[in-house]
Every structure is written in C-alpha cells, then in structure tokens.
Amino acid sequence: MSPPAQPGVPGGRGSKVPPARKLLCMCSLSLCLTYLCYSLMGGGAGPGALRSPAALPGTAAPGAPRSPAALPGTAAPAAPRSPASPPGSGSGAPAPSAAPTRASNGSREGAAGAWPRTPLAPGEVITAQSGAFERDPQESSTTDDELSRAGSPGSRGGGGSTTPDYGEKRLPQALIIGVKKGGTRALLEAIRAHPDVRAVGTEPHFFDRNYEKGLEWYRNVMPKTLDGQITMEKTPSYFVTNEAPRRIHSMAKDTKLIVVVRNPVTRAISDYTQTLSKKPEIPTFEVLAFKNRTLGLIDASWSAIRIGIYALHLENWLQYFPLSQILFVSGERLITDPAGEMAKVQDFLGLKRIVTEKHFYFNKTKGFPCLKKPEDSSAPRCLGKSKGRTHPKIDPDVIHRLRKFYKPFNVMFYQMTGQDFQWEQEESDK
Numbered sequence: 153m154s155p156p157a158q159p160g161v162p163g164g165r166g167s168k169v170p171p172a173r174k175l176l177c178m179c180s181l182s183l184c185l186t187y188l189c190y191s192l193m194g195g196g197a198g199p200g201a202l203r204s205p206a207a208l209p210g211t212a213a214p215g216a217p218r219s220p221a222a223l224p225g226t227a228a229p230a231a232p233r234s235p236a237s238p239p240g241s242g243s244g245a246p247a248p249s250a251a252p253t254r255a256s257n258g259s260r261e262g263a264a265g266a267w268p269r270t271p272l273a274p275g276e277v278i279t280a281q282s283g284a285f286e287r288d289p290q291e292s293s294t295t296d297d298e299l300s301r302a303g304s305p306g307s308r309g310g311g312g313s314t315t316p317d318y319g320e321k322r323l324p325q326a327l328i329i330g331v332k333k334g335g336t337r338a339l340l341e342a343i344r345a346h347p348d349v350r351a352v353g354t355e356p357h358f359f360d361r362n363y364e365k366g367l368e369w370y371r372n373v374m375p376k377t378l379d380g381q382i383t384m385e386k387t388p389s390y391f392v393t394n395e396a397p398r399r400i401h402s403m404a405k406d407t408k409l410i411v412v413v414r415n416p417v418t419r420a421i422s423d424y425t426q427t428l429s430k431k432p433e434i435p436t437f438e439v440l441a442f443k444n445r446t447l448g449l450i451d452a453s454w455s456a457i458r459i460g461i462y463a464l465h466l467e468n469w470l471q472y473f474p475l476s477q478i479l480f481v482s483g484e485r486l487i488t489d490p491a492g493e494m495a496k497v498q499d500f501l502g503l504k505r506i507v508t509e510k511h512f513y514f515n516k517t518k519g520f521p522c523l524k525k526p527e528d529s530s531a532p533r534c535l536g537k538s539k540g541r542t543h544p545k546i547d548p549d550v551i552h553r554l555r556k557f558y559k560p561f562n563v564m565f566y567q568m569t570g571q572d573f574q575w576e577q578e579e580s581d582k
C-alpha cells in the first residue's frame with residue numbers, strides 16, 4: 153500500500169528520487185534553516201539545546217554541506233574509506249566513553265541522574281549536520297526473552313533457534329540496524345520464519361558495545377547456515393551509533409541494512425514506557441521532554457527524543473552506504489499489514505516470497521499480529537510482554553509540540569528516503 157504523494161515533498165509517490173548526494177545538500181540546507189529557527193527560539197538555552205551550526209565558531213555557512221569529519225570531535229569521513237583496522241587492533245576499537253552523564257537542569261537533577269541523557273559538556277551543542285550526536289552508553293532495547301508461546305513462555309538462546317545446526321557460522325549479510333522501539337523484534341521474528349534466513353535471537357551489539365571483541369567473536373555468535381541461507385541479526389542501537397556505518401562497511405561493504413521506522417513521537421513514548429517499566433521513579437515524560445517548557449524548548453539531548461531525529465542519523469549512514477542498500481520498513485504497517493511489509497523485506501533480501509499473509513493472524517488479546525508458524529515451532533507465537541506495552545497518557549499539548557518539533561526532520565527524512573511515512577497525518581498517538 154503506497155502512500156499518496158505529498159505536496160511539496162519531493163520523493164513522494166510518483167516523483168523521482170534525486171541522487172543521494174544532491175539530497176544531502178538539500179537536507180543540509182533545510183537542517184540549517186531548521187536549526188536557525190530553533191536557535192532563534194532558544195538561543196540562550198543550555199547544553200543540549202538545538203542551535204544553528206552557523207552560531208558555532210569555525211563552522212561553515214548555512215547551506216554548505218559538510219562531512220561529519222569537519223566537525224569538532226567527530227572522525228567519520230565524508231566518503232567510504234578503505235577498510236578500517238581490524239577490530240581489536242587499536243584504531244578500530246571503540247573510543248573511550250565521553251564525559252559522564254550530566255543532569256540537565258536543577259529542577260530534576262536528582263532523578264535525571266538515573267535517566268539516560270546525552271553527556272554534553274557545558275557549552276557543547278548538538279549540530280544539525282554532524283550526524284554525530286553523542287549517545288548514552290546504556291542506551292539499549294530489550295534483550296530479555298521477548299517471545300511468548302501461546303500458553304507457555306518461550307525461550308531462545310544466543311543461537312536463537314532449535315532448528316538443526318547444519319552448515320557453518322558466517323558473518324551476517326543483512327542487519328536490522330534500528331530503530332529502537334520501531335518494531336525490530338517483530339520484523340526479525342517474521343523474517344526468521346523464512347527457511348533461507350537464520351538469525352541470532354539476542355542482540356549481539358557488536359558494532360557498538362562489543363567491537364573490541366573482534367570479528368571472530370561476532371562470527372561465533374551467529375547460527376550456522378547452509379550455502380544460500382542468509383545470516384542476520386538485529387541491534388537497534390546501531391542506527392544511532394556514530395561508528396557503526398564505518399565498522400559495518402569495513403566488515404562488508406555490500407551488507408544489506410534494514411531500518412524499521414515509526415512515528416518518532418510514538419517511538420519516544422514507547423522508549424519512555426520501557427524505561428518507566430524498569431525505573432518507576434523517573435520523572436514524567438512531560439518533564440523529561442523539555443529543556444524549558446515555558447519556551448517550548450524540546451530537550452533533544454534526551455535519548456528518547458534524539459533517536460527519532462532520523463534524518464540526522466541517516467546522514468551518517470549515507471556517508472558509507474548507498475540508499476539502495478538500505479530498506480526502510482514502516483513500523484506502523486508492520487502492525488497493520490505485516491505480510492505487505494514482509495514482501496518488501498523478502499524482495500530486498502533477494503528471497504522468494506515465502507512469508508505471506510498465511511503466516512500471520514491477528515491475536516485479539518495481544519492486540520497485534522502474531523506468527524502462526526515461527527521458525528522453530530509449529531505452535532503460534534506472539535511477541536512477549538515487553539512488546540505492545542500500554543503507554544502512559546501524555547499531555548496532548550506536549551504531543552502537539554513534539555509533532556511540531558519533529559515535522560521538519562520527518563519531511564527531510566521523507567526526502568532522503570523517497571518515502572512518505574505520513575506521520576503528520578496520524579490523528580492520535582497510541
């Protein structure tokens with residue numbers, strides 16, 4: 153089901169997508185304008201507030217496309233480089249983590265200490281073109297046993313499967329790189345139902361947290377495959393990890409990348425809901441979402457907000473991978489039309505369309521589609537309790553402000569991907 157073309161959105165249905173490079177220039181220009189607006193709105197704001205890159209000493213004039221390498225504190229090159237040093241050899245290893253997490257303001261200092269935030273030093277800013285947001289070291293998606301068999305809890309180990317262990321362990325040819333809370337688990341479990349796909353059940357976090365362990369460690373994590381089978385894994389935090397594109401490119405430049413994207417406002421609430429379930433003492437979403445609520449200044453240093461600025465993260469990936477090597481799956485359609493989204497995924501992976509509507513049924517109790525025949529079982533299976541949580545009710549005014557905040561970034565993302573996800577047209581969040 154293709155979305156209708158949106159007026160003023162090049163790349164909507166029917167329009168040709170210009171080359172990625174040209175798009176990046178357009179996007180950079182748009183970003184500068186957007187940031188200029190935010191700068192005017194909150195120029196005196198504290199660290200973590202969005203400011204125009206033009207305000208930064210030594211930065212280029214607005215509109216001048218820049219590689220992340222040109223920005224202070226970043227190292228990514230503007231174009232794919234020759235393979236990086238092997239993991240564990242020194243230069244390819246993860247950089248030491250940045251400054252310790254800082255409380256964002258006095259009013260919520262106590263609780264904010266326990267809450268993941270971007271560690272920015274005083275005076276540091278997030279720039280539009282860097283694609284180089286610092287990340288919370290603890291940012292993670294669920295790694296628990298996320299599947300539940302109808303009637304009995306399921307469990308899957310690192311190998312992720314109870315199917316016979318034939319073949320050999322190989323590095324993955326395709327990765328689900330994000331986004332956190334986008335629907336990545338649902339996608340992985342659905343694609344695992346394909347006989348030509350084998351995947352790790354847990355998240356290896358190789359390209360963010362475990363890179364120093366080396367490629368042999370990574371290979372060992374993988375299930376065995378036969379010739380012609382595709383090895384996959386999913387780690388949603390890759391999408392927002394600066395080093396991930398370079399590292400994945402240096403492993404294999406033809407790696408296929410899949411990103412499940414979801415309305416960033418709903419995604420942020422889902423992210424918050426997950427943390428709330430583990431730390432009930434955290435401040436409300438409304439409190440965490442703002443640097444200054446009176447001024448309407450959104451706190452983009454909060455990971456729940458930052459992850460949803462998809463255009464900025466994508467820019468980082470486009471330095472290394474052509475758009476044709478990245479598939480964007482709609483998290484919304486993965487729920488309303490799982491078979492339709494799976495058809496696109498199978499086409500993208502060069503697989504026969506075997507996972508079809510026959511594989512899914514809608515489970516009324518769960519409120520989501522579930523798999524009739526998962527990879528390792530003949531019993532129907534829904535995802536576990538950590539998927540499809542009830543979200544807390546969020547102040548509609550905050551939702552409205554967040555929608556306004558994300559809109560220019562969403563439009564830019566539609567332009568970059570050539571796909572209109574229609575998040576602006578959604579009437580209400582879950």
Ligand SMILES: Nc1ncnc2c1ncn2[C@@H]1O[C@H](COP(=O)(O)OS(=O)(=O)O)[C@@H](OP(=O)(O)O)[C@H]1O
Pocket residue numbers: 292293294331332333334335336337338388421422423425483486487520521522535538539540541
């Ligand atoms: N079939 C099915 N069953 C259950 N849940 C589904 C399904 N398809 C998509 N989703 C949505 O997936 C959201 C969780 O996303 P992720 O799996 O990417 O989360 S995580 O990053 O791995 O923690 C989860 O978010 P929440 O609803 O906020 O819990 C779901 O909305």
